[in-house]
Amino acid sequence: MSTSTLTARIAGARPGPWTAFLLRRTGRLGVSLAALVTASFAMIHFVPGDPVRGALGIAATPEAVATREHALGLDRSLPSQYRHFVTGLFHGDLGESITTRMPVSDLIGERLPATMEIALAAFVLVMLVAIPLGMAAAVYTRNGRRRRGELAFIGTTGAISAIPEFLLAVGLTSVFAVSLGWFPVALRDGPDSYVLPVLALSIAPIASLARIVRVEALRVFEADYMRTARAKRLPARLVYLRHALPNLLTSSLTLGGLLLGGLLAGTVLVENVFAWPGLGMTIVQAIIQKDYPLVQGVVLVYGAAALLINFAVDCAVALADPKSTIRGS
Template identity: 60%
Template structure:
């Protein structure tokens, strides 16, 4: 066996390469399932989706013309192949209501949705991580039972309230009653404040609890007690030594929260008339605009898959022993 062959065999045995192959395989399988589910959506609707979208009084000629334009008269496998080819070429079909390309509508509205989701995610991190660390430090070793009980009860309550109810309350108090922020739209200064806060309150409460629990576990380790015995400054003990070791679970949950924030925009955008994908998909469902619904669901699903993939990679970088070498 030559040296080159041995080196090639070692490369294929690399844990990083094995990890990349597993994650890529899972991503591709999940993507295929998502694409197939989005394609079948229009075929699983009871009755004729074209007739449902055009109305029961639409002339048969108009219904037939629309079915032909959508390719619904072709064999199912042909429709599936055309749908997959259209996705890779950026063609997601045409809206039944506006006759605009679905991809164009999505490209116009996606930035507004991403703006809300990313700003809310940053707000969650900025609030939850310092709050969780502070509460862990204050309540370690069974100290300050009252503060612990108040923090836990408040975080559970905030996490249990749906985003759209928080959005309605914020809109009524701070937009309608006090007039501090715009009621709807995204054209005025400060228009994003209330939607972002409505999205971030619940996830911030959940993440703060997780950070506190993880920090309490880390603060009980021997190396933290050793750092305290060396009389290191509190910043060095809690931020430099303890916090990085508590971020693994936080990062995992953070990825889930980000995908949840994107999904949460569906209703929050409608409360504030925010011109994003959330308001578009709700309107499309009400109008039975199935190509539009298909396209938006596909975009949301791909976003979730990409976030999960990025989180897996970050976890592997932070903790290679438990992630890269998993069975």
């Protein structure tokens, strides 16, 4: 077999652009997950003080502390603990809570749905409101028109996007729950109880994404295909919905996926304002109680969720824009 023939066969065996893209992204995801697992394992060993002593209290006897450390495997060598931790992850075992002595995976399984409910509801609300709002603002201020309206939009959305979720949650509670009594103050009890937590999570991201969508829409409006569509005397509604909106969705999808990771992080503060029984409230209680295995498990879940969301967004963008799989992104 000639060298040229062998080279041609090897070249023909190379994976296609989509397969290569998936291999790259999966490899990066694997490395990131490995780093996350190692960091979450190291967290419990580099925190100041004895976590078992801190959880059991200063009145606990040395025998009780030693017994609990043995039960948790903390008296083993670090390499042995790490192997046990990683092996447990493959079997869904995140260890045991120091304070409740329940499996961490069971505690997370009980609280995770409540967190995902408000995070996903906030994400849907952000996408449904921010994209039309940003596009409408771009249409209203296109070609430098209505300068005052543009400044008002930029100033208002900039101010709203800078408000922390915690302050929004407190403000919404004071006005709509305490003063007006329209919604429950706290707890997860009925559809009404979702309104204020979801709003507290979504208001600032709506303002942030709407600003970005407006800028992207103004760029899209100047594209050649938009000039062609307008030259055909198509109705404005068709020009914006059929030609501009699909080209905005790719960038909006990417930003929306990143926002979803931020929304998950924002649940930590919002859940504690509304006494929402999710992972955010769980991790704060675990930190107060010095229940480091539970903190470790929740941090691992939050981190893995953020990485998987970014992976899913990359794949979705690649499907929407196949050229991105060829550019080696």
